[in-house]
Amino acid sequence: MKFYDEMFADEAVPHEAYERYYKWYAAQNSKSLQKKMREAEAVFRRTGITFNVYGKKDAEERLIPFDIIPRIIAADEWDELTKGIEQRVEALNLFLHDIYHEQNVIKDGILPANLVANNEAFLQKMIGVKPPGGIYTHIVGVDLVRTAKNEFYVLEDNARTPSGVSYMLENRETMLKMFPDVFAENRVRRVSDYPHILRKSLSSCAPDACTGKPTLAVLTPGIHNSAYFEHAFLADQMGAELVEGHDLKIENGRVCMRTTRGYDPIDVIYRRVDDEYLDPLNFNPDSMLGVPGIFDIYRSGGITIANAPGAGIADDKAIYSYMPDIVKYYTGKEALLKNVETWRCSEPDSLTYVLDNLHDLVVKEVHGSGGYGMLIGPAASKKELADFRAKLIDNPAKYIAQPTLALSTTPVFVKSGLSPRHVDLRPYVLVGANGVNITPGGLTRVAMEKGSLVVNSSQGGGTKDTWVLEA
Amino acid sequence: MLGKTAGSLFWMFRYLERSKNLARLIDAAFRITLTQSQSANSEWASVIATTGAQQRYEAAHDEDYESGKVIDFLLRDSDNPSSVISVMKSARNNARASRTALTRDVWEAVNESWIMLSDILKAPIEKKNLPDVLGLIRRQSTQVQGALHGTMLRNDIYDFARLGTFVERADNTARILDVKYYILLPAVTDVGSPLDNQQWETILRSVSAEQSYRWHHRDEITPKGIAHFLILDKCLPQSLVFSVSELVSTLGYLDREYDQTSDASVLASGFLADLKSTTVEDIFETGLHEFIAKFLSKNGDLAAQIERDFKFVA
Numbered sequence: 001m002k003f004y005d006e007m008f009a010d011e012a013v014p015h016e017a018y019e020r021y022y023k024w025y026a027a028q029n030s031k032s033l034q035k036k037m038r039e040a041e042a043v044f045r046r047t048g049i050t051f052n053v054y055g056k057k058d059a060e061e062r063l064i065p066f067d068i069i070p071r072i073i074a075a076d077e078w079d080e081l082t083k084g085i086e087q088r089v090e091a092l093n094l095f096l097h098d099i100y101h102e103q104n105v106i107k108d109g110i111l112p113a114n115l116v117a118n119n120e121a122f123l124q125k126m127i128g129v130k131p132p133g134g135i136y137t138h139i140v141g142v143d144l145v146r147t148a149k150n151e152f153y154v155l156e157d158n159a160r161t162p163s164g165v166s167y168m169l170e171n172r173e174t175m176l177k178m179f180p181d182v183f184a185e186n187r188v189r190r191v192s193d194y195p196h197i198l199r200k201s202l203s204s205c206a207p208d209a210c211t212g213k214p215t216l217a218v219l220t221p222g223i224h225n226s227a228y229f230e231h232a233f234l235a236d237q238m239g240a241e242l243v244e245g246h247d248l249k250i251e252n253g254r255v256c257m258r259t260t261r262g263y264d265p266i267d268v269i270y271r272r273v274d275d276e277y278l279d280p281l282n283f284n285p286d287s288m289l290g291v292p293g294i295f296d297i298y299r300s301g302g303i304t305i306a307n308a309p310g311a312g313i314a315d316d317k318a319i320y321s322y323m324p325d326i327v328k329y330y331t332g333k334e335a336l337l338k339n340v341e342t343w344r345c346s347e348p349d350s351l352t353y354v355l356d357n358l359h360d361l362v363v364k365e366v367h368g369s370g371g372y373g374m375l376i377g378p379a380a381s382k383k384e385l386a387d388f389r390a391k392l393i394d395n396p397a398k399y400i401a402q403p404t405l406a407l408s409t410t411p412v413f414v415k416s417g418l419s420p421r422h423v424d425l426r427p428y429v430l431v432g433a434n435g436v437n438i439t440p441g442g443l444t445r446v447a448m449e450k451g452s453l454v455v456n457s458s459q460g461g462g463t464k465d466t467w468v469l470e471a
Numbered sequence: 472m473l474g475k476t477a478g479s480l481f482w483m484f485r486y487l488e489r490s491k492n493l494a495r496l497i498d499a500a501f502r503i504t505l506t507q508s509q510s511a512n513s514e515w516a517s518v519i520a521t522t523g524a525q526q527r528y529e530a531a532h533d534e535d536y537e538s539g540k541v542i543d544f545l546l547r548d549s550d551n552p553s554s555v556i557s558v559m560k561s562a563r564n565n566a567r568a569s570r571t572a573l574t575r576d577v578w579e580a581v582n583e584s585w586i587m588l589s590d591i592l593k594a595p596i597e598k599k600n601l602p603d604v605l606g607l608i609r610r611q612s613t614q615v616q617g618a619l620h621g622t623m624l625r626n627d628i629y630d631f632a633r634l635g636t637f638v639e640r641a642d643n644t645a646r647i648l649d650v651k652y653y654i655l656l657p658a659v660t661d662v663g664s665p666l667d668n669q670q671w672e673t674i675l676r677s678v679s680a681e682q683s684y685r686w687h688h689r690d691e692i693t694p695k696g697i698a699h700f701l702i703l704d705k706c707l708p709q710s711l712v713f714s715v716s717e718l719v720s721t722l723g724y725l726d727r728e729y730d731q732t733s734d735a736s737v738l739a740s741g742f743l744a745d746l747k748s749t750t751v752e753d754i755f756e757t758g759l760h761e762f763i764a765k766f767l768s769k770n771g772d773l774a775a776q777i778e779r780d781f782k783f784v785a
Contacts, residue, residue, distance in 0.1 A: 045586060046579050046582060046583050046586070047575075047579065047582075048567070048578065048579075048582045223564060223567050223568055228567070232567065232570035232571055233570075235571045236570060236571045240571075241473055241476075241571070242473075242476075242570070242571045243473065243475075244475070246475075246785055247473055247474070247475050247785075249785075257473060258473065258474045258475070258782050258785060259472055259473055259474060259782070260472050260473070260474050260477045260627060260631075260729075260781040260782055261729055262782070
């Protein structure tokens, strides 16, 4: 398979966006770059930009590998891309409103009813609820892959709690510290105002009960959560309190946090806790992470929860395959961003096709995430294929399948110089009552193993600073 | 500010103070065992008693207070909650939990301390390296304090950090005195044998006050002098009266900021007044051990009152 390389058009001939960078790179001494690479690791470790790996006691905190070669996107490429992202995010919010109200998308035959009714991600209790500001998914991560210059595909939508934005911000900080000179030569669009925009965006959705300047809080499951660093980072950067369930209680129809001077109401809660654990009275009764009764306060307009409970139905992998139709249905225009062709194994014809072509396909669990429980056909052994075949036949509705895409590569820095690795891109989109904001760039995840197509950090993937150049 | 965050700050600084004091305590004992090898075991036993880990130690090692075992227990044993490694881990966990209240400088100082110490303490420490390692532990704690002084706003966040520091310091100084009181006791009028002299010096060394003592009292190392110095000297930052004064003034800053008079503030003022009206003669008359026991219990009550007043827990 031939892969599109984002840096090089030909050997040692960079694409236009990389020209200045490559000139700079070529003038560097490899030893000093290697030193920078080690320095970067020390910076990340000292800053505490780590994530916890579940089920590994001794390696409790790990660093996500960071690569010092930036991924560069040209201004025109980015501008084109953002149109598609904006359209998609708009559709996601309209879809969520519809699905929890009239359900016209089902009545008009765009989406099969059973796909929603029997879906774990569909939250019955959200039916008829009007979220403050009218927004359901405030913070969206749209995972993209690229196959050619202007060929981007949406791999999946993250409409619940997309993580990783702290890496986007810290990667840039680290690059600025290590290579100030290269930024002087390249005009790179800023990402550092993300926390500020997040604050404004969330504030624009404050509930009616809010008087004055909204009080924001980030709800974290606690210091043992894999993304705790990010929760603390975001709370710190946007001037919000970092709360856990046991810091909160309901008082006078508001959600209040225990401060050193008593209980104070919160207006907007950016929760990094799953729906299920949000409220033991309304959802999982065993949850120790949530706040008993918070959902009732939400329904009565006492608090904004971002993202809204039940937003997960929009990024469900079974719904994903209908996204082109959903986008068209709500925006009246063809989807600008492409979906990856998807076979729903619940459909007999598709299942037959998938079983016949298993060695060429990527098979994923409908409700899985983080790269767990997936099969990459071309890289799988005979035994793995046979095992997966049995799983598919046993419970076809649990899976979807997609072709193996020719993911683009960008080089990473290795001892011998530059070496291509596959990448994806997660731009971060903020949606408020005040509009949509897309941070230029996003998080580039990179497979650190040569030839590997898996970029997930839980599977050893790394990250890169992502540049969008000024026009 | 969240009550939980205040609690995490308070405990973060308690643990940082504890690790520094632990390093001093080990350092002082180590010195004595180098020159007085026959009394090494009893010296180490008294250090273990000071940290309140006697039961746990003897459960693991019976009454074998061999230097290597004790040092390893005090520095590296993660099953010992008062070991340096456990204390630093707790300090860092509390720093993580109060991350949103700390400047980047403070957070990085404590995180770097943890990274450095957990790396060094991976393997047993050889005796020849012990002084270096202990020095490092103390310096790391000092570095965090420096970052606190240099970069933090003087508001309630700073106050909770200071409260933790001084509650812990008062506790640690008192415990060191308590374990050593039998040396001070019989000799209020004695000149003291050379051994005793060295023991007394150890007490001073355990709280890094040997220099200050000399500046203050020249060469007259007397039990009374030491007891007065560590309990009642207003200028010595390690003394009980100094720590309690700091607690009183810090609680006063909080009262002003919160426009209230907290119960803890009232309690602390009474605590300080009692202390100030005491003389070293009174203390020796009632018994140093009794005095210290009472002090520790009052200090513990004050810490609990602070926790309640500022809603550290629900």
